[in-house]
Amino acid sequence: MSSQSNIRNFCIIAHIDHGKSTLADRLLELTGTVEKRQMREQLLDRMDLEREKGITIKLQPVRMNYQKYELNLIDTPGHVDFSYEVSRSLEACEGALLVVDATQGIQAQTLANVYLAMAADLHIVPVLNKIDLPAADIGKVSKEIISLLGCKESDILQISAKTGEGVEKVLERIVLDIPEPKGDKQKPLRALVFDSMYDDYRGVILFVRVVDGSINKNQKIKLMAANSNGIALEIGALTPDMSERPLLDTGEIGYIVTNLKSVHEAKVGDTIASVDNLPNQALPGYKEVQPFVYAGIFPSSNEDYHELKDALEKLALNDCALVYEPENSQVLGFGFRIGFLGLLHMDIVKERLEREYNLELIITNPSTEYEIVLQNQSEITIKNAADLPDASKVLEIREPWIKGEIVSPKEYLGGVLQHIINSRGHQKHIDYVDNHLSLIEFEAPLANVLTDFYDQLKSITSGYGSFNYDLDDYRAGDLVRLDFLVAGERVDALSIITHRNQSMRMGRETVEKLREVIPKQLFQVSLQAAINGKIIARENIQALKKNVTGHLYGGDVSRKKKLWAKQKRGKARMKKFGKVEIPNEAFTVLLNRDK
DSSP: OOOGGGEEEEEEEOOTTSSHHHHHHHHHHHTTSSOGGGOOTTTTOOSHHHHHHTSOOSOEEEEEEETTEEEEEEEOOOSGGGHHHHHHHHHTOSEEEEEEETTTOOOHHHHHHHHHHHHTTOEEEEEEEOTTSTTOOHHHHHHHHHHHHOOOGGGSEEOBTTTTBTHHHHHHHHHHHSOOOOOOTTSOOEEEEEEEEEETTTEEEEEEEEEESOEETTOEEEETTTTEEEEEEEEEEESSSEEEOSEEOTTOEEEEEESOSOGGGSOTTOEEEETTBOOSSOOSOOOOOOOOEEEEEEESSGGGHHHHHHHHHHHHHHOTTOEEEEEEETTTEEEEEEEESSHHHHHHHHHHHHHHSOOOEEEOOOBOOEEEEETTSOEEEESSGGGOOOGGGEEEEEEEEEEEEEEEEGGGHHHHHHHHHHTTOEEEEEEESSSSEEEEEEEEEHHHHHSSHHHHHHHHTTTOOEEEEEEEEEEEEOEEEEEEEETTEEOGGGOEEEEHHHHHHHHHHHHHHHHHHSOOOSSOEEEEEEETTEEEEEEEEOOOOOOTTTTOOSSOHHHHHHHHHHHHHHHHHHHHHOOOOOOGGGGGTTTTTTO
16 A cells, blocks of 8 residues: 555557557556566557457556656546547546657647646646658657647757657656545545446446545445445455555555446446445536437347347446437338447447347437427437438427537648538637648538548548547438338338438438348339438349340240240349348448448
């Protein structure tokens, strides 16, 4: 147990792929926390998916000892989808290492996390990484950091996390510059939950920062926001594996093994208190995590529905942001409508379900939540376009809007502004980080930035643009439901809500894309886009050709005509009764409609 003056709690904030996990590896090596023989790249990224994609998905705390100091590092995700998780972990720290790639400079997510760190009143230590690369532009990127933080050039640490150059100075700066925790040992226990996970054998494990007081083994605890009681069956530190301790004292970061059965009883941002000595108020900043994106997930065979249900229950034990409810589709059968924090989160959940539970899944086009005001002035919320009531009953439809930031080199400014306008957005403000870099603040409907907004931004800015957003409010618009009919039957899983001005283009693009992915049948298949029953776009998939007269040799032409007439009648009958099997790719056609 360390005295408070010897504790330093810090995190690393950076954009994706700026070397955050590599720097964490070097710090673990230098402090001797992990033996050389156990060391591997991205040590704190435990999931196979994290290692394959080269990103941090789940934050990971670790305790290191350096000289006489106890250093607690929280390795946080760098992607916009997990910004709530990042904000909670910042609340558990007094300082942050801001890691910027010397070849890429400051990106939108870097800015977003810096603002979060400033809001949490953290001391920021700027670190310039990848200085060993030939493309590193140390002078230019240093100016960007100085402009952002208002620091001196001598304050910026220049390192290469890969080779280890300059990393020792990072440890020295953490000890010198990051303040010690400010907490009161005499006050009742208050500890912040900044992450939780579910273990099949031990139940819910909480990662906590003790703000006031201390916690002992077997102490009865209360989670104040969730209003649930539990017992601290085991407490300790992560080094990086769990190492049991008799107590966690003021200012320390560690884990608590509880007797709770679900992470929904212990959500991120909650306050732990002692049942016997409750504090006057909880720690500030707890909020429910709201999903941004909803999509339907269905098993490719209805026989696997129960396996999918069990898999989701197990996955939700570890991911408190995962919200799901049963859904039924005419075409796809039984499945679930699931809420995600963003498209990356959706991708990860789908891959985990397929890999860890060996399921074959169909995922429908992602959509957002809409507020519907009916003619009788009542309000309903829908997560699926197919649930929209009849147009005659709807007074107005409100959609979620975002406040976004784009960081881009100046020379691409015109293209970026046009891209915002094409996405029904409004540019609000332009700032210049330095002579080369512009920061564009804008507003846009969430639905328009969900699918290919980021891909197109990367294309417009030759890969240099980056993007970050926060949910703002709901606004009424001239929105309509766009339905798609395959062989005259409406496919509810393909329906989307879109703005009337964009419906014609989107309908035309989507039926063209569907024509490419739906295989030919023995009869002609019509693909139509419709609004309130009115057809606005149409494509035909031509019938498979079969030469029914190929076996004839010579003779009167009437024999051929008789066979052709018979074939025509057969095709007409098939068109009436034939069913079109829709392949899985058709349901995500909007995700890649521009590819």
